[in-house]
Amino acid sequence: MVTVYDVAQASGLSIASVSRALNGQSGVSKTTAERIVRIAAELGYQPNEVARSLVAKSTQTIALLVPDITNPFFPELVKGVQSVADENDLLLLLVDAPADAETLRPRLAALRRKQVDGILLVASELGGDMEELFDETPTVLLDRGHSGRHATVGIDQEAAGFAATRHLIQAGHTRIAHIAGPADLAVAQLRRAGWERALREAGLDADPSLIEVGDFEEEGGHRAGARLLDREPDVTAVFAANDLSAIGFLALCADRGISVPDDVSVVGIDGIELARYTTPALTTIAQPIRELGVAACRSLLAQIEGPRPVEDITLPTTLIAGASVRGRGGAS
Amino acid sequence: MVTVYDVAQASGLSIASVSRALNGQSGVSKTTAERIVRIAAELGYQPNEVARSLVAKSTQTIALLVPDITNPFFPELVKGVQSVADENDLLLLLVDAPADAETLRPRLAALRRKQVDGILLVASELGGDMEELFDETPTVLLDRGHSGRHATVGIDQEAAGFAATRHLIQAGHTRIAHIAGPADLAVAQLRRAGWERALREAGLDADPSLIEVGDFEEEGGHRAGARLLDREPDVTAVFAANDLSAIGFLALCADRGISVPDDVSVVGIDGIELARYTTPALTTIAQPIRELGVAACRSLLAQIEGPRPVEDITLPTTLIAGASVRGRGGAS
DNA sequence: GTGAAAGCGCTAACAG
DNA sequence: CTGTTAGCGCTTTCAC
Numbered sequence: 001m002v003t004v005y006d007v008a009q010a011s012g013l014s015i016a017s018v019s020r021a022l023n024g025q026s027g028v029s030k031t032t033a034e035r036i037v038r039i040a041a042e043l044g045y046q047p048n049e050v051a052r053s054l055v056a057k058s059t060q061t062i063a064l065l066v067p068d069i070t071n072p073f074f075p076e077l078v079k080g081v082q083s084v085a086d087e088n089d090l091l092l093l094l095v096d097a098p099a100d101a102e103t104l105r106p107r108l109a110a111l112r113r114k115q116v117d118g119i120l121l122v123a124s125e126l127g128g129d130m131e132e133l134f135d136e137t138p139t140v141l142l143d144r145g146h147s148g149r150h151a152t153v154g155i156d157q158e159a160a161g162f163a164a165t166r167h168l169i170q171a172g173h174t175r176i177a178h179i180a181g182p183a184d185l186a187v188a189q190l191r192r193a194g195w196e197r198a199l200r201e202a203g204l205d206a207d208p209s210l211i212e213v214g215d216f217e218e219e220g221g222h223r224a225g226a227r228l229l230d231r232e233p234d235v236t237a238v239f240a241a242n243d244l245s246a247i248g249f250l251a252l253c254a255d256r257g258i259s260v261p262d263d264v265s266v267v268g269i270d271g272i273e274l275a276r277y278t279t280p281a282l283t284t285i286a287q288p289i290r291e292l293g294v295a296a297c298r299s300l301l302a303q304i305e306g307p308r309p310v311e312d313i314t315l316p317t318t319l320i321a322g323a324s325v326r327g328r329g330g331a332s
Numbered sequence: 333m334v335t336v337y338d339v340a341q342a343s344g345l346s347i348a349s350v351s352r353a354l355n356g357q358s359g360v361s362k363t364t365a366e367r368i369v370r371i372a373a374e375l376g377y378q379p380n381e382v383a384r385s386l387v388a389k390s391t392q393t394i395a396l397l398v399p400d401i402t403n404p405f406f407p408e409l410v411k412g413v414q415s416v417a418d419e420n421d422l423l424l425l426l427v428d429a430p431a432d433a434e435t436l437r438p439r440l441a442a443l444r445r446k447q448v449d450g451i452l453l454v455a456s457e458l459g460g461d462m463e464e465l466f467d468e469t470p471t472v473l474l475d476r477g478h479s480g481r482h483a484t485v486g487i488d489q490e491a492a493g494f495a496a497t498r499h500l501i502q503a504g505h506t507r508i509a510h511i512a513g514p515a516d517l518a519v520a521q522l523r524r525a526g527w528e529r530a531l532r533e534a535g536l537d538a539d540p541s542l543i544e545v546g547d548f549e550e551e552g553g554h555r556a557g558a559r560l561l562d563r564e565p566d567v568t569a570v571f572a573a574n575d576l577s578a579i580g581f582l583a584l585c586a587d588r589g590i591s592v593p594d595d596v597s598v599v600g601i602d603g604i605e606l607a608r609y610t611t612p613a614l615t616t617i618a619q620p621i622r623e624l625g626v627a628a629c630r631s632l633l634a635q636i637e638g639p640r641p642v643e644d645i646t647l648p649t650t651l652i653a654g655a656s657v658r659g660r661g662g663a664s
Numbered sequence: 665g666t667g668a669a670a671g672c673g674c675t676a677a678c679a680g
Numbered sequence: 681c682t683g684t685t686a687g688c689g690c691t692t693t694c695a696c
Contacts, residue, residue, distance in 0.1 A: 001673090032681085032682090069410050070411060093393075110423065113378050250611065277554070336689065364665080
């Protein structure tokens with residue numbers, strides 16, 4: 001490995017001058033600086049970032065923890081994060097792991113030891129004692145979670161659930177079922193709460209028997225849908241807690257020869273790219289996914305630069321009208 | 333930050349003993365070792381991996397470069413890689429960037445400076461001069477690419493294209509179109525070559541006018557499909573270069589009221605999870621995606637441990653019969 | 665069994 | 681403008 005010493009020797013100068021020249025700092029004559037740079041290039045010198053990090057106390061690396069990179073929502077989020085990481089010459093450490101405390105703890109500890117400059121975390125809960133694990137590291141909670149101690153970026157989950165359900169109500173539906181997300185996830189609870197509120201405000205009954213719990217994935221949506229239709233065959237609309245669940249439900253309908261939207265209308269949440277290519281195209285409450293990633297990364301960078309008051313950023317959602325919702329006599 | 337010095341001071345021992353005790357090395361009496369460990373825990377000591385890396389000349393970090401994390405194929409691949417990275421306490425640096433030389437060069441240089449222990453690269457071509465950028469770093473080419481100088485993990489792309497087309501032929505189709513991937517990608521060329529060979533061997537004409545070029549994404553599949561059907565309305569089957577393209581094509585068919593598989597049959601390649609939830613479920617030549625990631629990571633680890641002869645691993649594909657192919661009088 | 669000291673490759677005072 | 685010298689936090693000879 002070529003080091004500053006090699007460059008120094010080859011140029012007959014000291015390592016101090018070499019370092020200065022290579023970092024474009026003042027304190028070297030323009031001519032020698034150029035000579036050093038040239039020689040360094042000839043030697044194929046590449047600075048060792050590890051050594052640099054040790055003295056700079058900054059690794060130019062941030063970490064992103066997601067619960068399931070396989071859910072298309074997260075790759076989009078990654079794109080957003082990457083784009084600003086790239087702009088700032090940061091490298092991105094990706095950790096794909098379930099968001100429970102037991103799994104998270106060792107991962108966060110590893111990142112801390114690794115001296116990452118910041119952490120973007122998609123996780124609902126941080127057991128109290130876990131906070132200390134990355135208390136010294138700037139952190140922003142992305143998409144889920146809330147804590148009061150860390151910055152936060154996301155949408156209003158309850159409002160999203162409300163909007164989805166509201167859309168169905170305005171289309172004239174009155175028996176609106178809900179395929180929920182895992183009961184232990186705050187996001188799932190909030191979206192469900194939005195569903196309940198929308199029904200209540202419309203004077204409809206938020207009958208718990210209209211709920212089946214999925215897993216935020218296709219399979220769960222498919223299964224929950226099956227249980228639901230078996231039990232409540234008269235529902236005319238389904239609000240799925242996320243697009244993947246909705247896609248699973250669409251597949252179920254196709255399996256059973258149930259027409260969407262003629263027999264049953266469907267709305268999801270997320271607005272993943274794929275929702276535009278389902279049959280029929282999925283109507284969904286779209287999150288500004290990349291923007292969330294961008295905002296989160298920017299917020300993190302701000303925190304890294306210097307202490308900032310904890311900020312909570314909430315981005316707006318958009319209703320994307322696909323073809324999975326049909327009016328029933330009523331409005332719309 | 334708590335360092336070995338703090339622990340040494342608190343325990344009244346030298347940093348050498350502390351280091352030994354903390355790393356479970358011999359050379360410390362069991363009692364003092366235990367005491368040191370206890371004190372370190374009390375102090376909340378966490379070793380600084382950066383410093384450790386500097387002396388160890390190993391960062392316990394590998395990088396994975398993918399061309400588009402948004403293509404569901406890659407998140408699955410990531411899962412595979414992560415699983416073995418996790419087992420070996422390695423951290424994963426994810427770089428999502430187009431695979432062209434200009435974009436890759438600076439990224440590879442950054443990883444080199446960062447002293448990553450190894451690189452998993454999904455990219456077809458490495459301009460000759462680029463090799464040197466990571467010549468010192470163990471590398472395996474994943475999914476695409478071939479080089480002779482680096483280990484390789486993937487499937488037989490040509491055979492996959494052949495198998496997909498063959499399946500259509502055996503179902504009795506004779507006008508089999510192809511929605512190709514970007515012409516500059518080796519994978520795309522190989523899959524297309526497989527299509528040609530299958531047609532030739534069956535005595536059919538591999539008419540170039542049966543080809544439309546997509547982009548390996550839904551949108552490209554949708555558009556290419558539109559151009560194709562406008563020009564060659566009599567095709568009864570389409571082999572899409574990957575599942576995403578196939579999904580785009582399915583959406584197009586739905587748009588135009590063309591029934592799949594009644595009017596046209598469709599086969600893709602990849603076997604992403606989502607292919608099971610399209611309407612109809614997609615018939616596809618499935619890659620063992622996670623296994624590819626696992627194999628690649630293992631191969632990389634072997635290389636990191638010590639120089640290995642360049643190995644090329646080819647994993648088998650499987651035909652997953654969805655409901656997107658229908659026989660036409662002929663066999664099947 | 666334990667400690668002193670060197671050094672990983674680099675940056676940053678501090679002197680000339 | 682240039683060089684010498686300390687470290688950054690850790691591991692690892694080499695003495696004792």
